[in-house]
Structures are given as C-alpha cells and as structure tokens.
Amino acid sequence: MTQNIPPQAVFFDVDDTLYDHLIPFRKALQNILHTNTDFPYEHAYHRMRYFSDTLSAQAGGTPTHGRVLEDMRRNRFILSLSEFGLSLTPDQAQKVQDDYLGNQFAIELFDGAEGLIHELMSRGTVVGLITNGPPEHQFQKIKALGVNHVISPDRIFISGAVGITKPDRGLFDHVTESLGLTSTGCYYIGDSWRNDVVGAISAGWNVLWFNHRGVQPESEHQPHHVVTSYNDIAEVLLELFVD
Template sequence: MRITDRRAVFFDVDDTLYDHLIPFRKAVERTAGPLAALGGFPFEAAYHRLRYHSDMLSLELGGAGAMESGAATGYMRMRRFQLTLAEFGIPLTEAQAEAMQAAYIGCQYEITMFEGARELLAKLAGEGWIVGLITNGAPNHQQCKIDAMRLDELVPPERRFISGALGWDKPDPRLFRHVNEATGTTPADSVYVGDSWRNDVIGALEAGWRVIWFNHRRAARESGHEPTHEAGNYAELARLLLGRHRADG
C-alpha cells in the first residue's frame, strides 16, 4: 500500500535529508588519527553510539531547548565524544574531545543532500503536499544546516519545526501534535519521514501519524512498533509518496 492519499509530509533533518555520518567521520579522522590506527575503524557503529550519547546527555541537560550555548552544552558535546570513542578503544582527554567537537561543528555545515532529496521535496510541493521539517536540536544550530541546504527554497519558515524553539524534543508526541495544530493538519493526514527509530518512528507513531522509516543504514528495529513503510533511499521514498500520481500520469 502506497502512502498516496496523505497530503502532509514532514521530514527529519539529520541523517534523513543529508548524510550525518560524513561530518562525524571527518572529525574523527582529523583529530583521532594520531591516537590510534584507524584502519577499519567502525565509523557507522560509532556514529550510532554518538547519537545515543547525544540524546541521553541532552535529556540530562534539559533537552534541546537548553542546548544553544553555555558551559553545560559545551561539556555535553565534549563528553559525548569521550563516551563514544572510549567504547571503541580510543580514550580521549577533555582537550582532545573538545578538538574533535570543534572539528565536527566545522564540518556540519558542509552539507550535501542525499541524491534525490531536493527533487522529491520539490515534486511533493508541486503536487500540492504540505511539506515541512521537524528536527531535534538547538534553533540556531539546526537553522544553519537548513540554510546550508538552501531549504528556504523548498520549505517556508512556518513549516520548519525545531524542538529547541518549542520546548518538546522527539519522541515526545506533543511536538507532533503541535505541528498538526500549527499547520491545520491532522494525524490521519500526516506522514513523517525519519531515520531514528526512537525519535522518529516511535514518536510519530505514538502521535497517530503514519511513518516511513528512512532506514538507509539498515539498522535493527529497537521495539515492537511497526512503521507504515521502510525505505532505504530516495528512489524508494519517491515510489511510496508519489507512486500513484506517476501511475495516473
């Protein structure tokens, strides 16, 4: 069953519109190389652990709304690299972890969207879909990524929802309910596309939305929740979201 009868679709940003692993890999290669032989280093597995530690430390700090700046935020961002790299046999001093975080931030705005992503968003908007973004993070930080991808050309400001500006982080279903209220949509008419099982799949499903799990990394499921569909690339997403329209000519 294609999701072609739903007229509102919202996308996650990090690792859904662009490859979030690339800045992480660059940061590790630039700063941890002297510490260990990185041949065969499991970047993808380490990236998943970085996101886990980011989520957990962010919750301890008070959520994305508390993460724009300040000493606590700086410590959290440094600490996540220490915790992550330690799991893979690379202990980092605070200074080394801070250098890795600085390299990571420096790379995060060098963004190239996934192949087919820009074309799909434009096609959806052209066919009358309400197209928007829902992303966790600090407002200025996430907005810089949105600007780097030139998403203002595709998604108007009133359809961009950044958790740090709203007071709820995914997977809190209140964030998705707020999006429905702000855009005049309903859960039954809304589709969410995201890569994170915990934040995107669980959060949107528990808000009553349909969900396409953008599982381009072929990750394992983490609970008994059942996404409406699963896709591994934008060609598959296009078939799910636009299939019937194409078939109708």
C-alpha cells in the same frame, strides 16, 4: 495505513535524513584523532548518536545553549569513542566536537531529496521539516543544504525553538495544531528509531523509517514503511496519488 489517499503533509527529519550525517563525523575523527580507514566509523557514529540522545534526555530534552549543551556534546564523544579504544580527555573531545561542528556546514542533500520535495509540493502537499537541536545551529545546516529556499519558515520546526524535543509526541502535535493538519494525513520520514519512529507513531502519524544504515528496531513500534533510499521514499509517497 489507507492506500491511495494523497498525504495532506510530508515532513522530513534533517540529520542523517536529508544529508549524510556520517561524513562530518568521519572527518572530525580523521582530522583530530588521526583514525585510519579501518576504524568502524559507522558503528561509532551510531553509538555517538545513542549517547547524544541519552544525555539530552537526561537533561530534560535537547539542550540549546550554555554549559549543559557543551557538556553533552563533549561527553557523547568521550563515552562513545571509549567503546572503541579511544580515551579522550575533555579537551580532546572539545576539539573533535569543534571540528565535527564545522564540517556540518559543508553538506549536500541526499540524491533525490530535492526533486522529491518539489514533486510533492507540485501536487499540493504541505512539505516541512521537524528536527531536534538548538535553533541557530539547525537552521545553519538547513541553509547549507539550501532547503530554506524551498520550504517556507512556518513549516520548519526546530525543537529548541518550540521547546519540545522528539520523541515527545507534543512536538508532532504542535505541528499539526500550528498548520491545521490532521495526524492521519501527516507522513514523517526520519532515520532515528527513538526520535523519529517512536515519536511520530505515538502522535498518530504515518511513518517511513529511513533505515539507510541497516540498523535493527529498538522497540515493538511498527513503522508503516521501511525505506533505504530516496527512490524508495518517492515510490511510497507518490503511489498514494494514484487513483
């Protein structure tokens, strides 16, 4: 990656990148399944995300509505939690999903996220979002975080609205083409190895892997930077503006 060339654009993932996605997951398990403090929430969360991605890929991309979406959401909990000794019926899985969904709108930005977005924009950088999911659902989370008041709608790209799902490089190509950007001038910050690292690298973008949970790489792809906090992210990006 070329150093000291300010980024043309910086895009963020949403789930577990702008906010702590583990919080609504933990609350749902505690509220519905009455799991205790010793339950391995973080490990179970990673398995739920794995099955969510796997089932979505099997469905041809992130489902956005109807029976396919409902089945995927239930089955990801049934499959992931079975690995931790919790056998859920479809009805139980639906109750967990419903509680999980409700908790996703009581969320807050990670410390440092909003300040970094404002700082990048003040330096003339295009700032936007790229996220997988049904349009209405994802935008409700974006509104809950208040980011819609900072980032203009034409710079928010939701897979269900575009019709292309990460890690398909086509979603990233769509962003550059829509906004008249170059891939070499675009930076992407995301937590998911499969969706964010693989997808953005495949499109020729510069990638900051937000590995704040300390997980292992899943392939031979090489992110340009590995960061674990918004202080790290700010340090990497703002240094590029130094002459």
